[in-house]
Amino acid sequence: MTMRLYTFAVYLFLYVPIGIIVLFSFNSGRHASDFQGLSVKWYGKALSNPFMMDALTTSLIIAFSAALLSSIMGTMAALALQRIRGPLKPLFDGMIYVSIMIPGIVIGIATLVALVTVFDFLNPILASVWPEGANPPKLSLGYMSVIAAHTLFTMSLVILLVRARIAGMDRSLIEAAQDLYATPWQTFRLITLPQIFPAILAGFLLSFTFSFDDFIISFFVAGTNSTLPIYVFSSIRRGITPEVNAIGTMVLAVSLILLVTAQILLRKNTGKSSAAAE
């Protein structure tokens, strides 16, 4: 009984603040601490705020690009990693887990330092080789650097999901395709890819959510750009408004939908393959 009460208290502690944010996003009054009645006016206000919409667009572009890149590169890495045997295998396995567990602040600082160093090294070279008269490109922090940093840490998620799926796949399916005259590429396209696709899609959705929600890494490498979390953070410094609550609620809703979809994809997939194996 005490155990149950304790569990209940923990959940209360976890979810009440989130519940309050959701509740107050529907507040008709202008103060975050004073609930005056239900209204969706703050949603309208948030969606018509050009700064917030800019930040949202930036976040969506970054999250989509990072998720796409990490899905492709993560899948390729997972396919390559399953062939590795011997003493290198635990090393690679370990490195995947480590890259998930490294605190965001470390990835943020490390990526920032790495990018700035590379830019400082490349920019003079680019300027010197560029034709006279034309403006040489100047590498700097921005969309690309955030996408790169996000791809880096979400790729491990894709690798883990896809690899689990490959491990659960019947190897004889690949042999059967080869036996039925499929070239290695056709085997991949017609058999392996459809088999692992739900895992790739789940990886894409998870990567999207992680990238979309990330604050710390983006904060370090975004340069002058604002992603949605950065915008929310900076507007909170001017006080918590119901508008911020409305944005938070929308982000929460989108994230939850994506996470649940990813879960359903992964579960449905294993159910189907086990039914076929019987």
Add this chain to the structure above:
Amino acid sequence: MTAEINNLPDADIEFRDVSKRFGDVIAVDNVSLLIKRGEFFSFLGPSGCGKTTSLRLIAGFEQPTTGGVQIGGTSVIGVPPHKRPVNMVFQHYALFPHMTVAENIGFGLRQRKPKPSRSDMDKQVDESLEMVRMSGYGNRRIWEMSGGQQQRVALARALINRPTVLLLDEPLAALDRKLRRDMQIELQTLQREVGITFILVTHDQEEALSMSDQICIMREGRVEQLGSPRELYDLPVNRYVADFVGKTNFIAGTVSQVSGGTITLETEKGMSFSGRHSPETKMLSPGDNACVAIRPELMLIGSDSESAADMNTDIALSGQIKNQIFLGEHTEYLVATDIIGDVLVLSPKYIESRHKGFGPGDRVSVGWKNEIALVLEDS
């Protein structure tokens, strides 16, 4: 080039001194064999004897460490699986779960160059479904099919490509006994209909005996004996083969005398037994370890009072029935004899009517004629 001309025209598969190593393990050890066109050929042996590796060498999933493999007179060393004119039915069928029955069956045709027309493919898929008695199931999903149906789809998927050789890797192992029996008959009928070479891998001696034209018995990567089911059963080369194919009683001993085709052994207890020298076995000489092998159905059982002369046999041993299994057309007795231990006797119905029938605990005589006993190498 000359090698190809020298080949027998009806040789479909040829292994020449083929060995396959996986690290320190020798899966196939210097095997040479020939499989004729249109034959139902079986690799038989316990797990780990190299039979599956041999099949995978033909399919191209493995490359031999040394030696040569030929299909239809052409060397296939280095040729990947998708370029070989053979198709395989996998142990657990390996049907593609994300495709329908018809898509599975048509998979091989779709990879063909030039690709057959849509209507031509559909027609062939329909014919294949009909061949395995699955017409109307084309749009079903794989997981809706029962084990036997999946088995048929796997067969159709392989046979639609009209391969030179069909490879079957323990295809019936996952089916229950009754269904297995039906599928054995179906496979045999199908093989005669399509007329292509079938190569079966199995650990089930009954399956191999009832279906094959030729059987290759393997042990630890080597070919122990290759022959027709009748040859293997009647003239096994050694104790291992006799023991693997059917049930056999063995009496181990040392060769004491060799005269013509008859060999006499002496057991540890000093008893002498004689038998024919099996023409397949290497010549034995006095001092060699050997064994006398007697099939249970060639033994006679009589009441305790009967002598060898009464039973019209050369040997009569007395013993006590330990166990009795009624099998309908036969009765199987396990008799604990006083001198050679437990002996299995299979007694047909018409012999059973000669006496009143025995039960566990009864004292009986068991006997056999020396001419039906085979003397084999004891290995």
